[in-house]
């Protein structure tokens with residue numbers, strides 16, 4: 156396991172600290188997260204340069220609103236500082252890691268919990284301690300069983316209108332992480348199957364796809380290179396309406 160991880164390190168951390176084009180938004184404005192990252196005043200962190208646009212696109216609405224942000228994968232604590240800076244005062248951070256050294260990053264705004272994200276009883280303990288999550292970022296071990304267990308156990312605690320984001324999903328294409336193109340059981344294949352549930356309201360025939368909790372609580376799924384973002388929102392069965400054509404169009 157350690158050997159496999161070491162072999163993949165150069166691929167996980169390819170790049171450097173140059174500021175790429177993705178440091179700016181399509182509007183030409185600076186992306187605040189990229190700006191922070193490339194001028195990092197805090198602890199070490201490692202990110203792929205395409206992530207900043209994705210984060211800002213889905214997280215911007217939570218800035219200044221004291222969100223509860225859970226991040227699986229603390230490592231050297233750099234991203235926790237970035238999230239605090241980005242979301243602003245009042246943000247509650249919960250960092251989860253298997254490595255007890257991460258406890259040093261606990262502070263007034265930050266709780267650190269130590270455990271294995273594949274361990275469902277540990278995840279149940281997180282659910283108990285952090286029942287309301289606004290944003291969950293899975294940047295932990297990136298193995299398939301870890302990502303699936305974390306999603307299944309913690310997605311229910313993500314609040315209505317909250318966000319679930321899993322990153323580094325390229326491991327779903329890496330055999331050393333349990334991945335492979337179209338291989339059953341990867342988190343990428345698992346997520347693709349969730350897409351069907353968004354439209355379960357319309358399922359006909361046998362066997363029908365049932366409307367379940369995911370259908371009722373999920374607004375949308377967004378797939379990017381290596382990242383999936385799931386946006387929650389209370390959903391109702393959609394209704395189809397026909398509006399009357401204006402008389403001039405009938406002519």
Ligand SMILES: C[S@@+](CC[C@H](N)C(=O)[O-])C[C@H]1O[C@@H](n2cnc3c(N)ncnc32)[C@H](O)[C@@H]1O
Nearest residue numbers: 200201228230234252253254271272294295296
């Ligand atoms: C990619 S690093 C996190 C980087 C950090 N989010 C950042 O951006 O600076 C992954 C972290 O996940 C942790 N990790 C690995 N396997 C884990 C597991 N099964 N459960 C919880 N954390 C795990 C590692 O100890 C490591 O600190």
